Every structure is written in C-alpha cells, then in structure tokens.
Amino acid sequence: MAQMLIGAITAWGALFWCMCVCEATAGLQHVLSENAPVKQAPLLPKPQDRPSHQDLRPLEFDPLPLGSVRARGWLQDQLELMAAGLPGHEHDFYRIVKDNPWLGGDQDYSILNEAFPYWFNGLVPLAYLTEDERLKEQVLSTADYVLSHQQEDGWLGPETNLSTRNFWARYLMLTGFIQLADVEAGTDLQTRILDSIHRFINLMHSMLLDNYRGYVKHDGEVVDDQWGRSRAADIIMSLQWVYEHDPRDQKHKLLDCMYMFEAKGMNWTNWFTEGVYLKQDLDTVPDTITTAYFPFEHGVNAAQGLKAAAVLRRYIHDDRLLETSRRGVNWTFRYHGTPSGVIIADERLAGLSPVRGVELCTVVETMFSLNYLYQTLGDNSLADQCELAAYNALPVMTLPDWWAHQYVAQTNQPISHHLSKTPFFNVYEEGQRFGLEPDYPCCTVNHPQGYPKFVAAAFLRRGENSIAHALLGPMSVTTTTRSGTNVSIVCNTNYPFAHDLQYTTSATHPFTFLIRLPTWSTSTTIILNPSPHTGMQEIPLEPGTSHIHVTFTTDIRVDPRANDTVSIYHGALLYAIPITYNLTSQRVPGYETAPPNVLNHDLLPTSPWAYAIDPTTLRFRSMANGTEKLPNLLWTLGAPTSITATVCEIDWPMVDGYAANPPLKEDRRCVGKPFEIDLVPYGSAKLHMAELPVMRLGV
Numbered sequence: 001m002a003q004m005l006i007g008a009i010t011a012w013g014a015l016f017w018c019m020c021v022c023e024a025t026a027g028l029q030h031v032l033s034e035n036a037p038v039k040q041a042p043l044l045p046k047p048q049d050r051p052s053h054q055d056l057r058p059l060e061f062d063p064l065p066l067g068s069v070r071a072r073g074w075l076q077d078q079l080e081l082m083a084a085g086l087p088g089h090e091h092d093f094y095r096i097v098k099d100n101p102w103l104g105g106d107q108d109y110s111i112l113n114e115a116f117p118y119w120f121n122g123l124v125p126l127a128y129l130t131e132d133e134r135l136k137e138q139v140l141s142t143a144d145y146v147l148s149h150q151q152e153d154g155w156l157g158p159e160t161n162l163s164t165r166n167f168w169a170r171y172l173m174l175t176g177f178i179q180l181a182d183v184e185a186g187t188d189l190q191t192r193i194l195d196s197i198h199r200f201i202n203l204m205h206s207m208l209l210d211n212y213r214g215y216v217k218h219d220g221e222v223v224d225d226q227w228g229r230s231r232a233a234d235i236i237m238s239l240q241w242v243y244e245h246d247p248r249d250q251k252h253k254l255l256d257c258m259y260m261f262e263a264k265g266m267n268w269t270n271w272f273t274e275g276v277y278l279k280q281d282l283d284t285v286p287d288t289i290t291t292a293y294f295p296f297e298h299g300v301n302a303a304q305g306l307k308a309a310a311v312l313r314r315y316i317h318d319d320r321l322l323e324t325s326r327r328g329v330n331w332t333f334r335y336h337g338t339p340s341g342v343i344i345a346d347e348r349l350a351g352l353s354p355v356r357g358v359e360l361c362t363v364v365e366t367m368f369s370l371n372y373l374y375q376t377l378g379d380n381s382l383a384d385q386c387e388l389a390a391y392n393a394l395p396v397m398t399l400p401d402w403w404a405h406q407y408v409a410q411t412n413q414p415i416s417h418h419l420s421k422t423p424f425f426n427v428y429e430e431g432q433r434f435g436l437e438p439d440y441p442c443c444t445v446n447h448p449q450g451y452p453k454f455v456a457a458a459f460l461r462r463g464e465n466s467i468a469h470a471l472l473g474p475m476s477v478t479t480t481t482r483s484g485t486n487v488s489i490v491c492n493t494n495y496p497f498a499h500d501l502q503y504t505t506s507a508t509h510p511f512t513f514l515i516r517l518p519t520w521s522t523s524t525t526i527i528l529n530p531s532p533h534t535g536m537q538e539i540p541l542e543p544g545t546s547h548i549h550v551t552f553t554t555d556i557r558v559d560p561r562a563n564d565t566v567s568i569y570h571g572a573l574l575y576a577i578p579i580t581y582n583l584t585s586q587r588v589p590g591y592e593t594a595p596p597n598v599l600n601h602d603l604l605p606t607s608p609w610a611y612a613i614d615p616t617t618l619r620f621r622s623m624a625n626g627t628e629k630l631p632n633l634l635w636t637l638g639a640p641t642s643i644t645a646t647v648c649e650i651d652w653p654m655v656d657g658y659a660a661n662p663p664l665k666e667d668r669r670c671v672g673k674p675f676e677i678d679l680v681p682y683g684s685a686k687l688h689m690a691e692l693p694v695m696r697l698g699v
C-alpha cells in the first residue's frame with residue numbers, strides 16, 4: 001500500500017516537473033504566464049473601479065440551511081447505508097482520517113493535507129441528515145479539535161512551517177465549517193465557528209496581499225499550488241457565504257480576497273472560449289499543448305471549474321459570465337461527457353470512448369457544481385444533468401452496501417479486476433476495481449459528500465414567498481419562505497424508478513409551491529403554465545394542508561454515441577445490459593484488522609457481454625406502482641424497472657483485461673440468433689454495457 005502511494009505521488013511529481021520545463025508555444029502565453037513566479041503587487045481593483053453594487057448578484061433560487069431538507073424512502077436508505085458503510089466508518093479505522101495531521105497525527109497521502117478536510121466536508125451533511133449520533137459526535141469532536149488548535153496568527157490546520165502553508169485544503173474545511181454553522185444556527189458552536197473563520201480570513205487577506213503567499217508558489221516552497229488556483233471558485237463561494245450571512249464590517253476585505261483569488265486563479269472564462277478549449281480526444285493533441293493546459297483538463301478540476309464563471313459573476317456583476325457557464329457546461333458534456341451524466345477523465349479529460357474512465361471524485365464534484373449552477377442560472381437542463389449524475393454515475397461506482405467503491409468506472413465495463421495494462425491516462429491497473437482505496441485515496445475521503453449534498457440542495461427558496469422542489473426524489477422540507485410563511489412539504493415517491501410524486505404540504509399562510517418538470521417529461525397531470533426556462537410549475541396554495549399528486553409520462557430516449565453506438569434512457573435513468581458476476585474478495589493489505597467489510601473485490605463475468613442491439617425493439621417495463629417500498633439494498637440487480645431489447649452476440653474482444661472499443665459498424669456480425677434481453681438501471685449493474693453497438697436485427 002505504502003508503495004502504491006509513493007508511486008502515485010511520484011507520478012504526479014513527474015507530471016508537474018514536466019509542466020514547468022516544457023517550452024511554451026506562442027498561443028499559450030496567457031496560461032503559462034500564470035505559472036510564472038509572482039513579482040508584481042496583487043491586482044486589486046481600486047475601490048472606484050469596482051462595481052458599485054453593494055450586494056452580490058442574486059441567485060435564481062436560494063439554497064436552504066443544511067438540515068431543512070431530509071431524505072425519505074429509498075434515498076434515506078442510501079444515507080443510512082452510507083453511515084453504516086465505509087463513509088461512516090473512516091474515522092474509526094482509516095489512518096489518513098483518524099491519524100491525520102489536522103487531528104495531531106502524521107498520516108496523509110500527500111503534503112496537501114487534504115484527506116481530513118475532504119472527509120469533514122462530506123461527513124457534516126451525512127451526520128446531520130441521518131441524525132446518527134455516532135457520526136455527529138465525530139463531526140463535533142473533530143471540529144472542536146481543529147477550532148481549538150487554530151494557530152496564534154489565525155491559520156487553520158497543522159502547517160506551522162510557513163513554506164508549507166497552502167490555502168487549498170482550507171477550501172474544504174471552510175465548506176464543512178459553513179455547513180456546520182448553518183445546521184447549528186443559534187448555538188455557541190456557530191459563534192465559535194464564525195469567529196474562527198473571521199480570524200482566518202484576516203490572515204488570508206494579509207497573506208494574499210503579501211504577494212499571494214499561501215496561494216501562488218514562492219521560491220523554496222514545496223506545496224504544489226495548481227490545485228488551489230484551479231479550484232478558486234470553491235473558496236470564493238465560502239467568502240460569499242460569509243459576505244451574505246455574517247460580514248461584520250469586513251465586506252471590503254472579503255471582496256479583496258475574492259479579487260485576489262480570481263487574479264491568480266486558473267482562468268476558466270478564458271478556457272471556455274473558442275480556440276482555447278480542447279474539444280478533441282486529448283490523446284490526439286500534442287503534449288506541449290495538453291501539458292500547458294493540464295489544470296483545466298484534470299477531471300476533478302474540470303468538474304469544479306464548471307461553476308467558476310457563475311461564482312465570479314456574483315461580485316463582478318457581469319452577466320456575460322452566465323453565457324460562459326452555459327458554454328462551459330455544454331462543451332464539457334458534448335466533447336467529454338459520459339452517458340451517465342458526468343465527465344470522462346481518467347485524471348485528464350479524454351474524448352468520448354466508453355473504454356475511458358470516470359473518476360468518483362469527478363462524479364460528486366460534477367453533481368455539486370450542477371446543483372449550484374441550477375441555483376444560479378435556473379436552466380432546467382442543469383437540474384436534469386445533476387439528477388442523471390446522482391441516479392446513474394454515482395451509484396454504479398459503489399457496491400450496494402457502500403463498503404467499497406471504484407476510482408474510475410468505464411461505460412462499457414464487463415469485468416472489474418486488476419488489468420494487465422491500463423487504458424487510462426494516469427490511473428493504474430487497479431483503478432476500476434472496487435475496494436477501500438483503489439488507485440488513490442482521494443475518492444475514499446471525498447465520495448461521502450455525494451448524496452448528502454444532493455439532498456440538501458433538493459428544495460430551494462425563490463423570491464419572497466415560494467418554495468421549489470428542484471432535484472426530484474423522496475424527500476421532505478421544513479422551512480420558511482423569505483417573507484416568513486412556515487412551510488412543510490413531504491414528497492412520497494419512488495422517483496426515479498417511478499414518475500409519481502405525492503406531496504402533502506402545510507403552511508401558516510398562503511405560499512407558492514414550485515415543482516420542476518424535467519425536460520424529458522412529455523406530459524404531467526397538472527399542466528398549467530410551467531416556466532419553459534426553469535421547468536418550474538407554480539402551484540399557489542392556501543394555508544393549511546394540501547395534497548398534490550404529480551405524474552410524469554415519458555418515452556424511451558435513444559442517444560447516439562460515437563462509432564454507431566447508442567445509450568438508452570427512460571426518465572432520469574440510463575439503462576445498461578447487466579453482466580452477472582462472481583465476486584471474490586480479499587483483505588486490504590495494511591488493513592487486516594479493519595472492520596470485516598473493508599475488502600478489495602474482483603467481479604468476474606459469468607454471463608456473455610459482447611452484444612449488438614436493435615434500438616427499434618425497445619419496450620419499457622415497470623414492476624413499480626409508484627408507492628411500494630423499494631428493496632434495500634437497491635442499487636443491485638433486481639431493480640424494479642427494465643427495458644426489453646432484441647440483441648445478438650457479436651465478436652468483440654477483451655484487450656489487456658477490459659472490453660475494447662466496440663467493433664466498427666462494418667465489422668459487426670451476429671454469432672448467434674437474436675434474442676430478447678432486459679436492460680436495467682445502469683447504477684444497479686456494477687458490470688454493465690451502456691454504449692451499445694447498433695445493428696438491424698430484422699425483427
């Protein structure tokens with residue numbers, strides 16, 4: 001294990017060494033100059049050159065404090081499985097969490113010291129949404145440790161040596177602290193957190209003014225500054241939260257920090273312009289170019305960078321940045337998107353091949369960026385895309401009991417084991433296995449944020465007196481509108497497995513309830529005048545209790561993919577041919593005494609997988625009537641919906657231990673009689689084929 005980690009860190013070192021020494025070509029000056037040592041003074045706009053608006057640009061929809069929205073039904077089962085599985089046990093046995101330098105220990109996977117902040121950022125919402133006392137206690141005691149070890153000058157975290165101080169891991173710590181302050185509103189803990197954040201921001205301001213110390217690497221410093229500079233939008237979001245919730249006469253200082261993070265941050269606005277953005281399969285682009293642009297091509301950065309322009313626009317007050325966000329989302333999914341709703345990047349963006357990997361960190365960060373973008377832009381398709389990621393890309397990468405996950409998933413993945421040769425850019429042969437920390441530990445500590453943050457963002461506030469259900473699923477909310485109406489809404493549904501949503505609302509005064517109608521919905525039972533932009537259906541409600549029953553209808557959708565293949569959808573679910581498997585498990589070296597479920601696994605196929613499909617034969621089938629209790633464990637074979645299709649087996653080899661790209665159209669021949677097969681929800685099929693070669697099968 002130790003060797004694997006050292007190997008991983010060394011590979012990264014080599015990559016960045018290469019980034020620094022590669023010659024620049026003329027067109028790359030802009031990007032490369034950002035890597036040059038800082039000599040000039042910080043680029044702070046003078047007060048008179050700043051937009052005169054005192055407020056940040058409003059969002060279309062405002063998020064509610066953590067704890068307002070709760071999961072129900074199958075989604076609550078998932079949160080409880082997470083709490084009972086690996087996410088809820090990392091603090092018990094996982095050295096890079098429990099013995100992390102942030103908690104006085106000496107275990108982490110890199111000098112970025114990010115493992116504990118990643119864990120904290122996901123565990124705060126998981127602990128409070130499950131109301132799991134054991135997890136709350138872990139969150140509260142670790143928060144207490146970090147707060148009581150804040151350094152004299154305000155620094156948060158273990159780095160006493162100034163040359164190793166780097167803001168990046170603080171982004172995650174602040175996001176975690178802000179969620180905790182939100183859910184602990186009105187308590188001493190909230191005050192303590194906010195006091196601490198203000199002390200830290202004072203220090204941050206003085207460090208940034210001192211030639212961006214802690215942000216841009218100075219001579220003799222060891223910490224790589226790329227991560228913080230690529231992900232600046234995440235700290236700016238936290239600064240904006242403080243600006244709006246508890247500014248304490250520090251608004252100018254907070255804005256200064258936003259400007260300074262932006263000034264030396266990777267420029268996503270520039271990246272998302274024609275002629276700069278790389279639309280190609282990156283393997284076909286010369287190294288000199290891909291190396292220079294690597295910060296923008298790194299999958300997790302790319303997921304986080306989706307929201308950058310929308311975050312900046314709030315204080316720059318330039319609405320053109322909304323178009324930049326839309327373009328960024330469109331290009332990212334069009335040129336590097338998976339059918340499962342996220343980004344193909346096995347560390348670096350790839351093209352569109354179903355062989356290439358999707359990283360679990362990228363999945364949860366894409367979900368988070370998309371839910372923020374829906375709040376900011378209100379485009380219906382962004383919420384659809386967020387649901388697609390949450391209901392397909394995320395569940396496929398964990399075993400149903402949440403004890404093991406993959407580092408990368410492949411869209412066509414009929415086997416999960418140690419590959420004989422990696423097809424990925426910078427992911428090892430272990431990367432598509434399920435286990436404790438396949439390939440690299442970052443996803444082990446980062447993946448717990450996925451469903452908890454999705455649930456927390458599902459209901460939103462709008463205007464003075466509206467509450468909106470934006471991300472659909474079984475959930476409830478208890479909150480007030482901005483004008484003070486107390487509202488509680490319960491949504492009972494098996495969505496996305498059924499398209500029936502039964503709401504019971506109660507309110508102290510009249511208010512407007514908004515329900516988002518997905519773009520794929522062809523009709524609903526309550527057709528009034530949904531907004532074509534946000535997809536929101538307005539329902540004015542009287543005080544007291546109301547019952548609303550919403551039913552969507554939809555059709556099977558067939559999306560063309562590369563090389564005459566298709567992906568098949570119904571509602572928010574992608575469907576795949578499932579491959580049955582024989583699962584064998586081993587203890588994880590170095591973790592022999594960990595809980596017995598901490599295992600690495602091989603999933604070897606026990607059914608054929610090499611099929612071509614005739615998309616004219618698809619028929620949707622549902623065993624769900626919309627209200628019955630779904631099985632728990634849910635994301636496993638036996639899910640309640642399927643799509644029947646006619647397929648035949650074709651010649652399609654494995655190379656190096658994985659399924660090669662599908663054979664080209666002219667090379668497809670049935671090697672057996674066509675027959676009917678059931679496609680199942682992608683997330684339930686750990687071994688799956690979801691980008692299927694097309695043939696006419698003459699039926």
Ligand SMILES: *[C@@H]1O[C@H](CO)[C@@H](O)[C@H](O)[C@H]1NC(C)=O
Pocket residue numbers: 161162163164222
């Ligand atoms: C700080 O860290 C750097 C890099 O590891 C090291 O060279 C330097 O000696 C350290 N300084 C102190 C005072 O520990």
Ligand SMILES: *[C@@H]1O[C@H](CO)[C@@H](O)[C@H](O)[C@H]1NC(C)=O
Pocket residue numbers: 262263264267269270273
């Ligand atoms: C980022 O790039 C855009 C487009 O090239 C440019 O207008 C903007 O000034 C740049 N921002 C910074 C901080 O350099």
Ligand SMILES: *[C@@H]1O[C@H](CO)[C@@H](O)[C@H](O)[C@H]1NC(C)=O
Pocket residue numbers: 329330331333334
């Ligand atoms: C991107 O925009 C183009 C042109 O409007 C549209 O045809 C395409 O479907 C969009 N793609 C994605 C992935 O949003």
Ligand SMILES: *[C@@H]1O[C@H](CO)[C@@H](O)[C@H](O)[C@H]1NC(C)=O
Pocket residue numbers: 351352353354562563661664
């Ligand atoms: C399409 O097929 C060609 C030939 O096999 C392959 O090189 C290419 O990577 C494929 N494209 C995608 C996007 O899968």
Ligand SMILES: *[C@@H]1O[C@H](CO)[C@@H](O)[C@H](O)[C@H]1NC(C)=O
Pocket residue numbers: 486508
């Ligand atoms: C609304 O809720 C708050 C907090 O729960 C409560 O104090 C208040 O009395 C409620 N208002 C009405 C009109 O019921």
Ligand SMILES: *[C@@H]1O[C@H](CO)[C@@H](O)[C@H](O)[C@H]1NC(C)=O
Pocket residue numbers: 582583584606
């Ligand atoms: C599953 O794999 C194990 C180990 O390779 C093997 O011993 C066992 O026979 C296999 N079981 C089936 C049903 O294929």
Ligand SMILES: *[C@@H]1O[C@H](CO)[C@@H](O)[C@H](O)[C@H]1NC(C)=O
Pocket residue numbers: 625626627628629
């Ligand atoms: C739905 O299914 C459940 C369990 O199978 C059953 O108890 C219930 O009566 C069904 N409801 C309707 C409306 O068919």
